[in-house]
Amino acid sequence: MHRKAACLKCPTLALVLLVMFPVAVTCAQELDKAAADFHFTDVDTQVLHDSKAIDEQYLKKGLVLQDPQLQPFLDSVGKRIIGNRPIPDQVEFKFTVLRDPMVQAFALPNGSVYVTTGLLSLLEDESQLAAVLSHETAHVFERHGYLENRSFRKKALTLNILQIVASAAPAGGNFSQSVQLFGAAVNLGAAVSSEIIVASVFGYSREMEHQADNDGLIALSNASYDPTAMARTFELLDEDSSLEYEPIQGFYRDHPKLTERRELALQYASTHKANKPEADDKKTYADNASAAICSEIQLDLSSRRERTAVDRASKLSDMFPDNPKYKVLLADSYRALGAKTKLPSPDERTRHGQAEHRKEYFSMTPEEEQKRLLAKPDGQAALHDNEATAEQLYKSALQSNPNYADAHRGLGFLFEQEGRYNEAATEYQSYLSMVAGTSMDHLRIERRLAAVRKLSDASMQSR
Amino acid sequence: MTLKLRLLAILCAAGFLTVNTQAITPSWSYENPKVTTGEFQVRNVCMMPAEGKLSKVTMKGGQGMSSESDNWTSALENMVEAHLKTAGAQILQASDAMASGASDEEIRQVIVQLNQKYEDVANQLNRHPKDIKKSRFTLGDDAALLPCAAKSDVLVFVQGEGQVTSGGKKAMGMLVGGKGNVSYATLVLTMADAKTGEILAFARLSNAESFGDKFVDQTENVYGKALDKQFSRLRIGVYLDKKKH
Numbered sequence: 001m002h003r004k005a006a007c008l009k010c011p012t013l014a015l016v017l018l019v020m021f022p023v024a025v026t027c028a029q030e031l032d033k034a035a036a037d038f039h040f041t042d043v044d045t046q047v048l049h050d051s052k053a054i055d056e057q058y059l060k061k062g063l064v065l066q067d068p069q070l071q072p073f074l075d076s077v078g079k080r081i082i083g084n085r086p087i088p089d090q091v092e093f094k095f096t097v098l099r100d101p102m103v104q105a106f107a108l109p110n111g112s113v114y115v116t117t118g119l120l121s122l123l124e125d126e127s128q129l130a131a132v133l134s135h136e137t138a139h140v141f142e143r144h145g146y147l148e149n150r151s152f153r154k155k156a157l158t159l160n161i162l163q164i165v166a167s168a169a170p171a172g173g174n175f176s177q178s179v180q181l182f183g184a185a186v187n188l189g190a191a192v193s194s195e196i197i198v199a200s201v202f203g204y205s206r207e208m209e210h211q212a213d214n215d216g217l218i219a220l221s222n223a224s225y226d227p228t229a230m231a232r233t234f235e236l237l238d239e240d241s242s243l244e245y246e247p248i249q250g251f252y253r254d255h256p257k258l259t260e261r262r263e264l265a266l267q268y269a270s271t272h273k274a275n276k277p278e279a280d281d282k283k284t285y286a287d288n289a290s291a292a293i294c295s296e297i298q299l300d301l302s303s304r305r306e307r308t309a310v311d312r313a314s315k316l317s318d319m320f321p322d323n324p325k326y327k328v329l330l331a332d333s334y335r336a337l338g339a340k341t342k343l344p345s346p347d348e349r350t351r352h353g354q355a356e357h358r359k360e361y362f363s364m365t366p367e368e369e370q371k372r373l374l375a376k377p378d379g380q381a382a383l384h385d386n387e388a389t390a391e392q393l394y395k396s397a398l399q400s401n402p403n404y405a406d407a408h409r410g411l412g413f414l415f416e417q418e419g420r421y422n423e424a425a426t427e428y429q430s431y432l433s434m435v436a437g438t439s440m441d442h443l444r445i446e447r448r449l450a451a452v453r454k455l456s457d458a459s460m461q462s463r
Numbered sequence: 464m465t466l467k468l469r470l471l472a473i474l475c476a477a478g479f480l481t482v483n484t485q486a487i488t489p490s491w492s493y494e495n496p497k498v499t500t501g502e503f504q505v506r507n508v509c510m511m512p513a514e515g516k517l518s519k520v521t522m523k524g525g526q527g528m529s530s531e532s533d534n535w536t537s538a539l540e541n542m543v544e545a546h547l548k549t550a551g552a553q554i555l556q557a558s559d560a561m562a563s564g565a566s567d568e569e570i571r572q573v574i575v576q577l578n579q580k581y582e583d584v585a586n587q588l589n590r591h592p593k594d595i596k597k598s599r600f601t602l603g604d605d606a607a608l609l610p611c612a613a614k615s616d617v618l619v620f621v622q623g624e625g626q627v628t629s630g631g632k633k634a635m636g637m638l639v640g641g642k643g644n645v646s647y648a649t650l651v652l653t654m655a656d657a658k659t660g661e662i663l664a665f666a667r668l669s670n671a672e673s674f675g676d677k678f679v680d681q682t683e684n685v686y687g688k689a690l691d692k693q694f695s696r697l698r699i700g701v702y703l704d705k706k707k708h
Binding site for chain 2: 049050053054056057060061062063065066067099101295298299302303304361362363364365366367438440441443444447448
């Protein structure tokens with residue numbers, strides 16, 4: 001309610017909403033008709049075939065996360081959202097988690113709904129997950145994949161013809177330039193994959209997205225979830241985008257604008273009462289999604305998203321303070337931050353700062369980036385703080401479970417990084433004695449142990 | 464007059480060819496000297512799951528080639544493996560748990576993590592491949608987490624990207640030119656030290672232009688010789704022994 005009041009205080013946004021609503025309703029009516037009249041053609045069959053092939057490829061490439069606790073949870077939320085609605089022809093709803101740090105969810109036209117570990121680790125409770133699934137399943141119910149594909153093919157043909165006509169026009173003319181620009185965009189899209197798959201992942205037309213939001217809100221209410229969850233999901237997506245530089249912006253972030261979508265969702269929620277989330281909903285959600293969140297933290301650490309890793313691991317560790325696994329993940333994340341601060345500085349958040357970050361991301365390796373940061377006093381201070389926090393967290397994990405091998409390994413990494421080779425050797429040794437050859441990391445730690453022992457001996461001799 | 468017309472036609476054809484060949488990325492490779500000198504010996508290889516992507520461009524936009532992509536990826540992977548075997552290298556698979564006791568899920572997670580690291584490093588690697596010689600790029604010793612890494616010298620990443628262009632689109636290309644109107648296929652091969660993760664070799668093989676759209680079914684003809692040449696350069700297996708003699 002508070003947020004709604006804030007919205008109405010802003011006259012520009014209120015005006016946009018006033019104009020948007022009738023337009024969205026008219027477009028939705030047209031789209032509803034198209035979905036109702038839908039019949040399969042050869043082109044659609046190809047799209048269906050492609051969707052199935054993509055399902056197989058995700059599985060084959062090991063991108064599908066299979067967890068005995070998460071999968072039934074995801075299936076139950078999906079089932080509740082679908083309810084008793086008639087399932088369209090050639091659709092079989094399947095809900096799958098993809099190992100991918102990009103914050104994203106998408107549905108293929110055959111009913112395969114994918115939620116990435118990146119998105120699952122961002123959400124706070126079950127109703128937000130339900131909001132995401134309700135939006136994605138709406139795309140399938142409304143046949144958006146097929147309709148967008150047909151529309152795209154018509155546009156592409158027109159653009160190709162225009163391109164030929166333009167090439168015959170006098171060079172340098174405005175008409176020629178504008179058409180070439182469109183042509184470049186089409187070619188870029190075509191080079192990626194089948195357009196429909198690109199559209200499924202990166203977003204449909206504005207009208208289709210609005211329709212999916214509207215249908216999603218209705219499905220959310222019908223399944224007795226709180227419709228404000230959709231608005232909160234948009235808020236989370238908006239807040240999270242400022243944490244890291246993203247080389248690829250997920251569709252959810254700006255198509256259409258999140259603020260606009262959030263306000264529309266709040267408007268709907270104000271007139272539709274539903275169950276409010278219970279107090280321990282967040283904890284239950286985090287527990288159910290923990291496999292995805294842990295996988296995500298590891299992926300974040302492998303893809304230079306240390307700030308995101310700290311954020312996600314903090315969430316888990318705060319909710320389950322007695323679990324040493326989450327403490328060690330948080331410590332690993334702080335250790336990986338190195339000379340970076342936990343949150344971006346105000347300078348980094350500016351447009352110029354983001355542009356600089358972009359340049360660095362593409363031109364510097366992680367090691368070079370750390371070196372550059374360490375050349376400044378701020379970087380040195382950040383490194384000192386992060387290492388101290390990591391050490392304290394590893395030690396705290398060992399206090400709650402002295403036999404937790406991963407904490408010893410983490411301490412070993414940290415001490416090695418700090419040049420405390422003797423202590424690092426002790427920690428690596430403890431780790432190895434606890435895992436006794438059963439760990440995947442046995443060999444690497446044996447090598448590191450040998451290396452730090454050499455370094456330790458060398459430093460003793462030099463003294 | 465007829466002669467002039469013929470000359471004009473030849474000039475036009477040459478012009479179109481120039482436009483089209485500009486779209487094709489040339490082949491090149493960069494290696495760390497410790498591999499080419501034989502200081503770092505490659506006899507055992509762990510193959511990371513290959514990644515391949517084919518797309519078809521027609522006048523009606525792009526078309527999915529999911530199953531063709533899948534087949535092409537397998538063909539590329541098999542071909543690279545076959546040539547490595549011919550070179551005398553022992554092949555292991557990254558997805559193989561071997562005797563490590565690691566679960567399939569654990570191995571999948573490590574593979575995805577390593578691919579993430581590779582994608583990240585590739586941002587700089589693609590821009591400055593020459594810096595391989597300075598040992599600038601590394602995946603870190605996480606590479607050693609794979610069970611196959613214990614018995615391998617290098618991890619091999621195979622990536623293919625190709626575009627098949629329809630007749631109509633090619634005809635349009637002749638009229639207007641441009642990069643999107645040519646069939647092409649590029650095979651990228653990267654080798655990383657299985658212990659430290661250091662990138663040791665990075666090769667881009669692009670030899671599909673003379674095969675038109677048929678490159679999909681002729682991977683051996685398109686890349687076979689180039690691969691042998693590359694492995695000889697890297698002194699893999701028997702090539703190392705040959706050079707010693």
